Amino acid sequence: MAGTKTLTIIKPDAVRKENIGPILEKINGNGFHIAALKLIHLNRGQAERFYAVHRDKFFFEGLVNFMTSGQVVVAILEKENAVADYRRLMGTTDPAKAEEGTLRKLFAESMERNAVHGSDSDENAETECDFFFARSERFSNFEG
Ligand code: ATP
Ligand code: MG
Numbered sequence: 001m002a003g004t005k006t007l008t009i010i011k012p013d014a015v016r017k018e019n020i021g022p023i024l025e026k027i028n029g030n031g032f033h034i035a036a037l038k039l040i041h042l043n044r045g046q047a048e049r050f051y052a053v054h055r056d057k058f059f060f061e062g063l064v065n066f067m068t069s070g071q072v073v074v075a076i077l078e079k080e081n082a083v084a085d086y087r088r089l090m091g092t093t094d095p096a097k098a099e100e101g102t103l104r105k106l107f108a109e110s111m112e113r114n115a116v117h118g119s120d121s122d123e124n125a126e127t128e129c130d131f132f133f134a135r136s137e138r139f140s141n142f143e144g
Helices: 012-016 020-029 044-050 060-067 082-090 103-107 122-132
Strands: 005-010 033-040 072-078 116-118
Touching (some): 005 082, 012 060, 020 033, 020 103, 044 122, 082 122, 103 116
Antiparallel strands (some): 005 116
16 A cells, blocks of 8 residues: 655745745645644755765755755655655656646746655655654654
């Protein structure tokens, strides 16, 4: 059975443009429950660890610079089939190719400044939720 939670980050480009509210409205409007949420400013070590799988990619340095350039919102979203449904709501990584109505079509600037992050598997969702939130900071509809 598919998992019921995913980790999202509203990235610094979207926070700077005052798009936290509009993005959260879309998230709730598409059936996701917010189980945890906070506004933080990532330091370099956190951004490097969070994106460690991309360490060897040409865009890694730029990505870490961008993700530490301002505040981000991190949140745990809950819904049946959360990972796949949220990736559909986000749209493709490149906003120029994102489908109409998706978060990246509506709010992203570029491949790097693409407004939102979403976990790409149930396993990574678990890891990413634990990365940002203690169990005591979560209010799950599914886990009691
Ligand atoms: P995310 O992991 O942020 O949800 P994603 O799974 O669609 O997005 P990944 O391939 O995991 O994309 O890349 C992680 C992030 O790295 C992207 O969201 C984007 O910000 C950045 N990125 C990926 N590819 C490029 C690229 N070619 N040029 C610049 N930045 C990139
Ligand atoms: Mg990814």
